[in-house]
Amino acid sequence: MLTQLSVRNFAIVDDLTVDFEHGMSAITGETGAGKSIALDALSLCLGARSEAGYVRNGADKAEICASFHVEALPRVQAWLEERELDAEGECHLRRTITAEGRSKAYINGAPAPIALLKEVGSYLVCLHGQHDHHQLMKPEHQIKLLDQYANHPQLQTSVEEAWHTWNDLQKEQRQLRQAAEQNLARKQLLEYQVNELDEFSLQPGEYEQLEIEHKRLANTTSLQDDALFALNSLFDGEHNNAYSLLESVNTRLRGHQALDARLSPMVTLLTEASVQIEEAVRELRHYHETLEADPLAFEEADQRISEALQLARKHKVQPEQLPELHQELKDELANISASSERLERIAEEISKAESRFLSAAKKLSASRSKAAKTLDRQVVEVMQQLNMPDGLFVTAVRQLPLQEASRNGIDVVCFEVSVNAGQKPQPLQKVASGGELSRIGLAIQVLTAEQDGLPTLIFDEVDVGVSGPTASTVGRLMRRLGESNQVICVTHLPQVAARAHHQIQVQKTTKSGVTYTSMQALSEKERVNALARLLGGDTITPNTRANAEELLAG
Template identity: 50%
Template sequence: MLCQLSINNFAIVRFLELDFKAGMTSITGETGAGKSIAIDALGLCLGNRADAHTIRPGANKAEVSARFSLLDIPLAKRWLEDNDLDHDDECILRRTISIDGRSRAYVNGNPIPLAQVKALGHLLIGIHGQHAHHAMLKHEHQLTLLDSYANHKMLLDTVESSYHRCKTIEKQLKQLELDQHERLARKQLLQYQVEELNEFAITKGEFETIEAEHKKLANSTALIELCRSQLDILQDNDQANVESLLNTSISQGQDLESYDTELSSVVLMLNEALIQVQESSSELDRYLQGLELDPEYLEQLEQRLSKALQLARKHHVNANELYAHHQSLLAELNELDSDDDKLEEMRELLQKSQQAYLNHASKLSQSRIRYAKELDKKVTQSIHQLSMPKGKFSISVTFNQDVISPHGCDAIDFLVTTNPGQPLQPIAKVASGGELSRIGLGIQVITAKKVATPTLIFDEVDVGISGPTAAVVGRMLRTLGESTQVFCVTHLPQVAGNGHQHMFVNKSSKAGKTETSMTPLNKAQRVEELARLLGGDTITSNTIANAKELLRS
C-alpha cells in the first residue's frame, strides 16, 4: 500500500509530506483548492508525462517521491527481483523535473526508463478518474473492463501471441508470393542453362585434362622428331653419342685412378652420369613407343575443348570454372524448387495457425461470456442500490471469426434498460449523464474488488450523484476499503463521511504567493468539514448535527 507521499515545488505545492494508512481515505476541500494535485503528483511517480510548467514558479526543479509497502504485493516484489532492484519489502518511486523540461525517474535509488516505471506502477495503484464513465461508452474500454473483471490474463496472452504468429506467417507468405514471379523467371532461365550444361556434362578437372591432352596430340609430330633427335644424341648415333663418350671417359678415368686414388670420386660421378643418361634414353624410348598420331581422337578433343570454351564465354566464366559454375546453377535451381515447396508449406502453416488462433479466441470468448453473466448480475444489483430499482444491465459478447485482433474475435457491447418494459439497448443510447455515472461507478467498484491492485484512487467519480445514492456510494467505497487501500477525492459529505480517515486540502495566499496544503483531520475537524460540505459557507447547529450523524452512520 501507499505509505508516504512527498511533494516539493510541484504546481502550487511548496512542500508536502503525507503519511497514509490502510482503509478508505476521504479527500475534500474547497473548489479550486487543488484536491487532485496529490493525485497528479503521484501520477508523475508512476510515469505520467512530465511538463516543466508544473514546476512551482520561482523554483528550478520539482521532485515527487512515493513510498510503498510491499508486504501484500507479491507481484511487485517479483517484478523488482526480475529487474535486479532491491526492495526489502519496500519500494520508493522518485521523479524529478528540471526547468528545461527534462525528467528522471528512480526506483529504490536506481535510475530506470519511464516504460519500466509504468509497468511497476500498474502493480501498485489503480486510478479511476472523474471522466471514466465516459470512456465506458467506447467498446474497447468495455472490453478492457470485462477482461479486468475476468482476470483471464493467460488466455489473453495466448490469443495475442497466437495473433502475432499468424501475422508473422502472413507477412512471410506475402513476401514469398510477391517474389514468386521473379523466382519463376529465374527458374526458367536456370532450367535452360542447367539442361545445356547437363548435356555437355563436364566433369571435375576435365577441362585441364583435355587441354593438356590436346596440346600433346596437336604437337605429336614435333614430339616424335625431338624424341628421336634426343635418342640419337644420347645413344643411337654410331659415330658419336653421349653414352659412348661417357664410357670412353670412364675408361680413361679408371686409368687415372690407378695412378692416384684421389681421382676415384671423378670416376664415381662419371658412372652416375652414365646411369642417368641410360635411364633418360629408356624413358624417351618408352614415351616414343607410346606416342601415336590419332587424327580422329585429336578432332574429338578439339571439338570438346571448343565447346567448353564456347559455354564458358556464354556463361561469363573461365573454362576451368565451368564445372563449379554448373554445380552452382544446379544448387540454385534446387533451392528454387524448395522455395515452391516452402510456399505451399507456408500456406498450410498459416491455415493451421489461423485455426489455432480461432481455437484460443473461442476459449477466450467462452470465458468472457461466463464472466459477463456474473458481472451482469452484480452490476444490476449495484444500480438497484444506486436509485435505479428497475434497471437492468447486460453485456453482449458476440464472436465473429472474420474480425480478428490481438484481443480476440469478440465484439463487446454494454446494454442497459432503466425503465420496466423497455428492451435492453446500448448504454450510449439510453443512459442519461447521472445514470451513466452511477452505472460506471458500480462497475468500477465491482471490478476494483476483483483486480488485485493494493491501492485504488477514485478522483471525483461521484459527480452527478447526490442524496441517498451518494450514501450508498460511500458505503460501497468503505466496504472496498476494508480489503483495499482506497483514496476518494469527493465533494459529497455522504461519501466523505464513510472514510476511515479524512484529509482536507486548503489553498492559501501569502506575500503574493499561493500555496496548497493537505492535512489529516481529527474527529472534531471532520465534523466541521462535513458540516461545511452539507451547508456551504453557513454552518448551523443542524448541519453540525447532520455531520455527526453521517459519521455515526
Template identity: 50%
Template sequence: MLCQLSINNFAIVRFLELDFRAGMTSITGETGAGKSIAIDALGLCLGNRADASSVRPGADKAEVSARFSLADVPQAKRWLEDNDLELDDECILRRTISNDGRSRAYINGNPVPLAQLKALGPLLVGIHGQHAHHALLKSEQQLLLLDSYANHRLLLDAVSSAYQRFRQTEQQLQELQHSQQQRISRKQLLSYQVEELNEFALGEQEFAELEQEHKKLANGTALMEACQQGIYLLSDGEEMNIESLLNKAVHVAAELEGFDPKLASIGHMLNDALIQVQESSGELQRYLERLELDPEVFAQIEERLSKAMQLSRKHHVAPTELYQHHQSLLLELTTLDADESRLEEIAQQLAASRDNYFVQAQKLSQSRQRYAKELEKLVTDSVRELNMPKAKFVVAVQFNQQQMSLHGCDEVEFRVSTNPGQPLENMAKVASGGELSRIGLGIQVITARKVATPTLIFDEVDVGISGPTAAVVGRMLRSLGESTQVLCVTHLPQVAGNGHQHMYVAKQSKGGMTETSMVPLNHEQRVHELARLLGGDVITDNTLANARELLNA
C-alpha cells in the same frame, strides 16, 4: 498500500508530507483549492507525463516521492526482484522535474527509465477518474474491463502468442508469394543455363589441363625434335656425348684419388653427375616413345577449348571461372526448388497456426461469456442500489472469426435497460448522464473488488450523483475500504462521511503567492467540514446536527 506522499514545489504546493492509513480516506475542500493535486502528484510517481509547468513558480525543480508498504503485494515484490530493485517490504518511488522540463525517475533510490515507473505503477495503485464512465462507452474499454474482472492474463497471453505466430507465418507466406513470379522466371532461365552447362560438364581443373594439352600438341614436332636432340647430346652422339665424357672424367678422378685420398669427393660428385645424365637420357627416351601426335585428339581438344571459351563469353565469366559459375547456378536452382517446397510447408504451417489461434481464442471467449454473466448480475444489483430499481445490465459477448486480434475474436458490448419495457440497447444510446455516472461507478467499484491492487483512488467519480444515491455510493466505497486502501476525492457529504479518515484541502494566498495545504481532520473538524458540504458557507446548528448524524451513521 500507500503509506506516505511527499510533495515539494509542485504546482501551487510548496511542501506537503501526507501520511495515509488503511481503509477509506475522504478528501474534500473548497472549489479550486486543488483537491486532486495530491493525486496528480502521485500520478507523477506512477509515470505520468510531466513538464516545466508542474514546477512551482520561482522554484528550480519539483520533487514528489511516494512510499508504499509491500507486505501484502506479492506481484509488486516479484516485479522489483525481477528488476533488481527490491528494498525489503517497502517501495519508494520518486520523481524530480526541473524548471526546464527535464525529469528523472527513481525506484528505491535507483535511477530508472520512466517506462519502469509505468510498469510498476498499476501493481501499486489503481486510479478511477471522474470521466471514467465516459470511457466505458468504448467497446475496447468494455473488453478490457471484462478481462480485468475475469483476470484473463494467462488466456490473453496464450491468444496473443498464437496471434503473433499466425501473423509472422502469414508474413513469411506473403513474402514468398510476392516473389513467386520472379522465382518462376529465374528458374526457367537457370534451368536452361544449367542444362547447357550440365551437357558440357566441364571439370574443376579441366580448362587449365585442356590448355596445357593443346599447347603440347600444337608444338608436337618441335617437342619431338628437342627430345631427340637432348638424347643425342646426353648419350647417343657418336663422336662426343656427355655420358662418355663423364665416364672419362670418372676414370681420371679414380687415378687422382689413388695419388691423394683427399680428392675422393671429386670422384663421388662425378659419379652422381653421370647417374643424373643417364637417368635424364632414359626419361627423355621414354617420353619420346610415349609421345603421340594424333590429329584427331588435337582436333577434339581444340573443339572443347573453343566451346569452353564460347560458354564463358555467353555467361560473362573468365574460362577458368566457368566451372565455379556452373556450381553457383546449380546451387541457386536448388535453392529455388527448396523455396517452392518451403511455400507449401509455410502454407501448411499457416493453416495450423490459424487453427491453434482459434482454439485459444475460443477458450478465451468461453471464459469471457462465463464471467460476463457473473459481472452483469453484480452490476445490475449495484445500479439497482443506486436508485435505478428497474435497471438491467447485460454484457453481450459475440465471437467473430473475421475479427482476429491480439485480444481474441470477441466483440463486447455493454447493454442496459433503465425502465420497465425498455429493450436492452447499447449503453451509450440509452443511459442519461446521471444514469451513466451511476452505472459507471457501480462497474468501477465491482471491478476494483476483483482486481488485486492495494490502493484505489476515486477522483470525483460521484459527479452527477446526489441524495440517497450518494449515501449508497459512500457505503460502497467504505465497504471496499475494508479490504483495500481507498482514497476518495469527493464534494458529497454523504460520501465523505463514510470515510474511515478525512483530509481537508485548503488554498491560501500570502505575499502575492498561492499555496495549497492538506491536513487530516479530527472528529469535530470532520463535523464542521461535513456541515460546510451540507449547508455551504453558513453553518447552522441544524447543519451541524445533520453532519454529526451523517458521521455517526
C-alpha cells in the same frame, strides 16, 4: 500498496511528502486547490508521458518518488527479482524531469526505461479517471471491462497466443502465394540455368588448372627443344659441355691443393656443382622423355576453355567465377522449391491453428457469458442504490463470424441499459444521459475493480454529477472496496469523504506572489471541520458541524 509519495518542484508543488495507509483514503480540498496534482505526479512514476511544463517555475528539475510495499505481491516480487531489482519487499519508483524536458526513470535506485515503469506500474495501481465513463461507450472498452471483471487472464492469454499463431500462418501463406506467382518464371529460368551448369560441371579451381594445362600442351614442341638443348649444353654435347669443363677445372685445381690449401674450399664447391649438374641432367632427361605432343588432350582442354568462356559471357561473370555462380543459382532454386513445398504444407497447419484458436476462443466466450450474468445482476443492484430504481443492465455477448475474429477472440460485447420501467434495454450510448452514464460507469468501475487483483485503486473525481443520497451510496461502495484494497479517492463530496478510513486535505496558499500546494492527513476533529466546509463553505455553523459529525458517525 502505495505507502508514500514524495513530490518536489512539480507544477505548483514545492516540496510535498504524503504517507498513505491501507483502506480508503479520501483526498479533499477546495476547487482549484490541486486535489488531483498528487495523482498526476504519481502517474509519471507509473510511466506517463512527461513534459518540461511540469517543472515548477524557477526550478532545474522536478522529482517524484513513489514507494510501494510489495511483500504480499508475489507477482511483483518475481518481476523485480527477474530483473535483479529486488529490494526486500519494497518497490521504489522515481522519475525526474529537467526544465529542458529530459526525463529519467529509476526502479529501486537502478536506471530503467519508461517502458519498465509502465510494466511494473500495471501490477501496482489501477487509476480510474473522471472521464472514464466516456470510454464506457466504446465496444473495445466494454469487452476489456468484462474481461477485467471475469478475471480470466489465462484464457485471454491462450486466445491471444492462438490467434497470433493462426494469424502469422495466414500472413505467411499470403506471402508464399504472392512469392509463388512472382517466382514461377524465375524458377523455370533457374531450372534451365542450373541444368546447363550441372552438365558442364566446372569445379572450383578447375578453370585455372585448365589454363595452365592448355598453355603447356600448346608449347610442347618448344619445351622439348629447350630441354634437349639444356641436356646437350650441360652433359650430352661432344665438345665443351658444362659438366666436362667443370670436371677439367676441378681436376687441375685439385692437384694444386697440396701447394696451396686455400684452394680446398673452391674444389669442394666445384665438386658439389658437378654433382648438382648430374642431378639436373637426370631430371631433365626424365622430363624430356615424358614430353610428348598430345593433340587430343590439347583439343579437349581448348574445347572446355571455350565452353567456359561462352558460359561466363552468357552469365556476365569471369570464367573462374562459374562454380560460385552455379552454387548460388542452386541455392536460390532450392529456396524457391522449399517455398513451394512449404505452401503445400501450410494449409494443414493453418487448419490446426484455426481449430486451436476456435477451441480457446469458445472457452473464453463461455467464461465471458458466465461472468456477464453475474455482472448484470450486481450492476443492477448498484444502479438501484444509485437512484435508478427501475434500472436494467444487460451485457450482451455475441459471437462474430470467424473471419472477423481478433486477438480478443470471437466475441463482441455490448452493454445494454434501460433506466425506465417498461423500456427494453438498448446499447448504453443510445439511451443513457450524462448523469446516468456517470453513475453506471461508476458502478462498473467499482465492481470490476473488486475483481482486478491490483492492490491500489485510485478514483479521480469519478463521483462528478452525483449528489444527495446517491453520494452516500457512492461513499459506501468505495468504503466496501477499501476493506479489501487500498482505495485512494479524490472527491468533492462530503458524503464520500466521510466514508473514508482516512482523509487528506489539500490546500493552496500564496506567499510573495508564489503559489504553493500542501497535503495534510487529518485527525478526526480536523475531519469534522473539513467536512463542514464541504457542506457549508468557509463559514462553519453549528448546523454544518452537526451534519459533518453525523456523516462521520454514519
